[in-house]
Amino acid sequence: MAAQEEFFEGISKIPYSPNAGPGDVMCFKHYNAEEVLIGRKMEDWLRFSVCYWHSFCGTGADPFGSPTFHRPWNKGTPMESAKKRLRAAFEFFVKLGVRGNRLTFTISYTKLIVLCLSPVTFCFVFSQVKYYTFHDRDMAPEGCTLEESNRNLDVITDLALQLQSQTGIKVLWVTCNLFSHPRYMNGAATNPDCHVLAYAGAQVKKGLDTAKKLGAENFVFWGGREGFLSVHNTDVGAELKHMANFFKMAVQYKEKIGLKCQFLIEPKPKEPCKHQYDYDAMSVIGFLKHYGLDNHFKLNIEPNHTTLAGHSYEHDIIMASVFGMLGSVDSNTGSPDLGWDTDEFPMDIRNTTLVMKVIIEQGGLQPGGLNFDAKVRRESTDLEDLFIAHIGAMDNFARGLRNAVRIIENGLIAGMVKERYSSFSDGIGQRVEDGSASLEEMEAFIMKNGEPSVTSGKQEKYESIFNHYI
Ligand code: XUL
Ligand code: CO
Secondary structure, eight states: OOOOSSSSTTTTOOOOOOTTTTTSSSSSSSSOOOOTTEEHHHHHHHHHEEEEEIIIIIOOTTBOOOOOOOOOTOSSSSSHHHHHHHHHHHHHHHOOOTTOOOOOOOOOHHHHHHHOOHHHHHHHGOOOEEEEEHHHHSSOOOOHHHHHHHHHHHHHHHHHHHHHHHHOOOOEEEEEEOSSSSTTTTTTTSSSSHHHHHHHHHHEEEEEEEEHTTTTSEEEOOOOOOSOOSSSOOOOHHHHHHHHHHHHHHHHHHHHOOOOOOEEEOOOOOOSSSSSSSSSSHHHHHHHHHHTTTEEEEEEEHHHHHHTTOOOOHHHEEEEETTEEEEEEEEOOOOOTSSSOBOOOOOOHHHHHHHHHHHHTTOOOOTTTTTEEEOOOTTSSSSSHHHHHHHHHHHHHHHHHHHHHHHHHHOOOHHHHHHHTTGGSHHHHHHHHHHHHHHHHHHHHOOOOOOOOOOOOOOOHHHHHHHHHO
């Protein structure tokens, strides 16, 4: 058997080197996958995933300029390069993995034979980036007909299945691209023409079959063009109902084929539409509850979308979690000074600390994870930059995790918050808490107790204490 082409030449497995210097960016200094924090391994709190579209399909092109990335897998026919891309992606996932200093060799004799044949499998036992995510059309090219597109996807996912079983790498989530093809220019599930909606339905059916085939743990719906550019030509009520009914069809088909994965909706307020229906976490939760879909879906929150909606970075993570709806996170960040979806790698420790605090408090993200829906900058043209970006973001999340653990274990902030709400633990407060109080009772209470005393919110004190941990 001929040895497989190596795409990331000169880059070997990324080690865990906690004492490395500041200029050494090709190693993990904080992410120690096996280390246990509050009863769970770091890798299980973080559940990192690499996204296919930015890291392996991205070209560096922007509205003002042509591609700047010249990737070695973009060679041959579309199907040939799809196969190369997949092999390159798995080489990347495996090389990005790290098991620190504790290497354990648990490999069967048959795997040992395979191991001698393929450089990718060689790293199997060390692999730590466990997950990847993809759109159907990033993995295999769209054909001239649905049948051809499906056949292309079958061929490439056969190879994906093989590489998954050789490496142990799994699919965090699959999604369908229902926004790039011109047929979807007026939306997919919210298109005014049912013929287009039907195409989207057929595509999602295949997407769900693919999720089952590859054992995906989640399936994402991002409402790419589900929204409007002009209210004049849009029947908003009809479109929302069609979208809900589309989701109901997906739920039915998922149950029919026995697909065991979590459905997720990813909110975004704008881009490409002026207004998107899945505006933010609360809009999506309201939509799901209104149409009786809230038991079938959770949310995939992308903080760059949250900030586009005018909220703070952590806002939708918190809102979704409070409603028991935080299913997964597209870990990235924007540039508030630019104001569009820049999909940058999350490198700010304040943000990761806040996100990880919410994730720990809700007991983890499983079956969701932290998916790097992030792209290296157009100017970061080296293949090595893909590694540096992921390593930096993973280390930053590891630090966020450690910080959040210290905040939670120390309990100072939680104690202060508890004290702040202590008036709800007995008497009239407890009756408000359990929903048994009435307005007459409120009036009687005020008649008896008069004006409340004003207490300080102590915001700066909280901020100073938070800063102590990061
Ligand atoms: C678009 C976006 C998508 C979804 C999947 O802004 O975030 O990549 O995550 O379609
Ligand atoms: Co996303």
